[in-house]
Amino acid sequence: MNRGLLALAVLMMTAGRVASSEPVLDSLKIGGQMRYYWIYKPDGTQPDAPLVFVLHGYGNPGKKQTWMNKAAEQHKFALCIPHGWKDPKGEPSWNVGYPFQKGWQVDEVASMEKLARHVQKKYRLSRKNTFMTGMSNGGEMCYLTAYSKQKTFKAVAPVAGLTMEWIYRTMEAPQPMPLFEIHGTADHVSEWNGDLQNQGGWGAYMPVPIAIGYWVAKNKCEQEQTEHIESLNKASGRAIIKHKYTGGPTGCEVWLYEVTNGTHSWFEDDINTGEEIWTFFSHYLE
Numbered sequence: 001m002n003r004g005l006l007a008l009a010v011l012m013m014t015a016g017r018v019a020s021s022e023p024v025l026d027s028l029k030i031g032g033q034m035r036y037y038w039i040y041k042p043d044g045t046q047p048d049a050p051l052v053f054v055l056h057g058y059g060n061p062g063k064k065q066t067w068m069n070k071a072a073e074q075h076k077f078a079l080c081i082p083h084g085w086k087d088p089k090g091e092p093s094w095n096v097g098y099p100f101q102k103g104w105q106v107d108e109v110a111s112m113e114k115l116a117r118h119v120q121k122k123y124r125l126s127r128k129n130t131f132m133t134g135m136s137n138g139g140e141m142c143y144l145t146a147y148s149k150q151k152t153f154k155a156v157a158p159v160a161g162l163t164m165e166w167i168y169r170t171m172e173a174p175q176p177m178p179l180f181e182i183h184g185t186a187d188h189v190s191e192w193n194g195d196l197q198n199q200g201g202w203g204a205y206m207p208v209p210i211a212i213g214y215w216v217a218k219n220k221c222e223q224e225q226t227e228h229i230e231s232l233n234k235a236s237g238r239a240i241i242k243h244k245y246t247g248g249p250t251g252c253e254v255w256l257y258e259v260t261n262g263t264h265s266w267f268e269d270d271i272n273t274g275e276e277i278w279t280f281f282s283h284y285l286e
Contacts, residue, residue, distance in 0.1 A: 023064035023081065028118050030111050037115065038064045038081035041123060042073045050077040050129035050285060051120060052278075053112065053153070055138030056084065057160075058111070059091040067266040068133065071274035075282075082112070082117050084137075096140040097166050098203050108141060109148045116152045131281045133157040135266060136190060139181075140164060143211070146179060147171040154284050155179070155252075155276045159192045160264050163211035165204035176219040176248065180255040180280040182273065183208050184262025212243075212256045219252040221245035231259075231270040238262055239271055255280055 041049070054066045056151040062081040072079050084092040087101050095106040112132070120127050132153045134142045139161015146156050147167055155178035185192045191200070194207035223246045233239040238261045245254040256274070259267055266273050 004257070007038075019026050023069075023079070023238070025064075028115055029128070030114055033085060034116060035085070035111065036062075036083040036117075038062060038079070038250055039119065039123060040069065040072060040079040040081070041125075042076055042078075045076045045078055047124045048126045050281070051116070051125040052077060052079050052281065053116065053132040053134075054079055054081045055094060055132065055134030055141050056081075057134075057136035057138055058093045058094070061092040066274075067135070067268060068274045068277065071278040074275075075278055077278070078119075078125050080115070082115060094134075094137050094141040096137065096144050097164055099110060099198070099201070108231065109150055110263075111246075112145065113150055113152045128286045129154065129284075130285075131157070133159065133277050134161060135159045136161065136264065139190070142179075143167060145171045146177040146215070149174050153166070155282060157181075159266055159273065160184065160187055162190050162194075162202075162205040162208075163214070165196060165206060168206050168211070168214065168223050173215075173218055176250045176252040177215065178219075178252045178280070178284055179212075179215045180277065181208065181212060182257040182259065182265065182267055182271075182276070184259040184267070186261045187264045189264040208256070212254060215254045216245045219245070219248040219254055221252075221254055222247035232271045232272075236261075236269065241273060253280075253283065 005286055021043055023038040027034050027036045056062045063082045084094050088104055089091045095101050095108050097105050132142055139158030142156035142158035143163045158178040159182045192208050196204045198204045200260050225244040227242040229240050241258040243256040255286050
């Protein structure tokens with residue numbers, strides 16, 4: 001074993017016992033295939049701290065710096081940043097049923113649940129306070145997780161994510177779920193108005209307002225609060241309309257941040273994305 005690999009092995013063995021100022025690469029074999037992931041426990045993170053999964057977009061393997069790192073450092077929670085496996089096109093991604101993923105036998109929700117249980121135990125993190133956010137394809141995974149029979153992730157926060165039509169038509173979420181979507185109205189990768197004709201090649205998917213409306217109804221939210229704020233980049237011409245749906249019997253809220261003229265991004269030029277997502281998740285800490 002060369003010195004670089006030896007150093008990496010040592011880091012992997014010790015990462016569960018010590019916090020770090022930088023994310024550490026680790027792995028777990030799931031279904032006979034190695035799942036790599038970055039784990040970030042900021043210095044000062046306590047045992048049983050919350051855990052947030054951060055899922056990358058299509059074709060972009062998980063990077064150790066994400067829109068959640070600063071918030072994790074500030075609030076002392078841990079991040080797990082998994083790498084998607086390669087799909088039939090050879091791209092690292094999440095299996096959410098795109099047409100070109102047909103025949104790809106990967107149960108992503110089960111895989112993420114298994115990884116979460118492993119990370120919770122190895123790194124002494126909370127089994128109760130585990131959440132998921134994701135960008136684009138990772139956002140679709142958030143929706144698929146919310147619709148699935150799983151008991152691991154308490155709330156999800158997709159960024160520029162979509163509800164695929166097949167999910168909307170064929171699945172029924174087993175229980176209410178807190179959900180927070182951030183989406184730009186000028187996003188031409190994940191169209192605000194949907195793509196039911198599959199003109200973009202990603203498969204048919206629902207308009208964002210309809211996708212959010214499903215969860216407003218599922219959570220039986222009775223109140224809507226709307227707030228208009230300027231983008232942090234005031235010269236951009238963008239603004240954010242914050243829709244907050246509350247008042248449901250289970251306390252599961254739905255938030256939608258509508259970024260007017262916003263394109264396909266993390267929106268960090270417009271809002272403090274990580275801080276906003278953590279504020280949402282923190283409502284559900286036990």
